[in-house]
Amino acid sequence: MSGANYKDAGVDIDAGNALVEAIKGDAKSTSRSGVVSGLGGFGAMFDLKAAGYSDPILVAGTDGVGTKLKVAIAMQSHTTVGIDLVAMCVNDLVVQGAEPLFFLDYYATGKLDVKAGKDIIAGIAEGCRQSGAALIGGETAEMPGMYGGGDYDLAGFCVGAVDRDAVLTGDKVQDGDVILGLASSGLHSNGFSLVRKVVSDAVIGGPADTKMQAAVRDHIVDKARLAYQVEAPFAPFNAQGKTLGEALLVPTKIYVKSCLAAIKSGGVHALSHITGGGVLENIPRVLPDGLAAEVDATAWDTPDVFRWLQREGNIAATEMARTFNCGVGMAVVVDATKAAELKAVFEAEGETVFEIGRIIPRPQGNEGVVLLNADKAWG
Incomplete structure (x- = not known):
């Protein structure tokens, strides 16, 4: 009789090694200034000085793709969820003015499929290229009994940096500021x-x-x-x-490069990534006490996917605004005198931009957003 072994228990070390070899090219394609080590070590190193920072503040974030993975698994299509994974992390970092520096992923599955794994990591590498982050490490966990069939889960971890005097905190937001909305690519990874x-x-x-x-x-x-x-x-x-x-499965749009360009131009007072919680819950996160965002839901083009969901599910307008981005993936609060100039900067970076509202004194009892014409837009 042969003794028990790890493979018979459901964990294939050789498949894991094959995946590491298969993704080395994708990881190498994301290299940038500051990267010190490659894949394969116990830890990955990054040199902030080599990346050009003199007095940096580190900004870190982690996120996942959520149950959008269930659609990818059902479709047996794994090429874009890696972009979603990166996007959900780096779009959060840039809100504070941070440039994403490096990214690590966690890929957990019941039984490792090297082809699916390579497709997933290739998507992660594409997201890193789009955002300028280096893919410097990760973990693949094969856990039989924890996940069934072809199920898997993804988590991402990103670290960025911003020089101390350039951190965006929202403290400059003031009454009369203009809110620009950057168009989303669709549902992104929420709801x-x-x-x-x-x-x-x-x-x-x-x-x-x-x-x-x-x-x-x-x-x-x-x-x-x-x-x-x-x-x-x-x-x-x-x-x-x-x-x-x-x-x-259209992947989440990555706003890093356009937002960094706008910040560099001056006049950006705050950024709000419109993720879970929608417009209603995300914009107030970057507003000082006493101020609110007045947002007109008819001021931008709502993609048909949202209208279809609202109609099929008979979803209330407020539920739409609290669950989905409804067509705006990033809200940008800007100095009113710079609004036209910054709109042009974003458009030069390939964004579709709408003027969706303004900053006003917060009405008594309001939680931070005065949403106008929601029933007309999504009701």
Whole structure:
């Protein structure tokens, strides 16, 4: 009889080593000034002085992709979720004026699929290239019994830096400032538990009121994958012949380079990454006490995916504003005298920009956002 071994227990060390070898080229393609070590060591090193900082403040963030991964797994399409992973981290860092320096990932699965793993890491490398961060390390964990079938989870960790006198804290925001909205690429990586429910309810013909309906919903959406294979019911994807799954997997937009360019131009008082919590909960995070954001929901073009979700799920306008970005992925509070100039800077960096509101004294009892015309935009 042969003795017990790790592979028989469900962990394939050789597959893990093969994945490390397969991704070395992707990691190398993200190298930047300041990187001291490559993949394979116990720890990765980074030289802040070599990166050009004289009096740096480090800014760190961590995030995941959420249940958008369930759509990727159902579609067996893993090439873009790595971009989502990086985007969710680096977009948070740039809000404080920080340049992303390096990124590490955590990839956990029940059974390692080297091809899927390479696709995921290639997406992470692409996100790092878009944001200027170096992919300097990570962890692949094969955990049989913890994850079923082809399931996996992702987490990302990013460290950035900003010189002490350039940190964005929101303390310069003042009454009369203009709020610019940078267009999103779609859903980004928020609200997918609700998205999946709306999709599955549409398939079974109504809300999952019973355990049996819930089981049918999960079978159809997460096992058979039928729901995501239909043609996308909203523009522009229906005109392109894209499936619903492909449309939902459009990766999160990375705003790092455009925001850093705008900050350098002067006049940016605050940035707010519109993630979970939507417009209603994210903009107040960067406002001083006593001030609020007056936002007109009709001031920007709401992508059809959001209108479709609202209609199919009969989602209230306030729930839309609290769950999804609704078409604005980054809000930028700027000096009113610099608004036109900064709009041009963003557009030169490839952003679609809308003037979506202004800063006002906070009304009594208001939590930080006065949202206008929400029912007209999404009701």
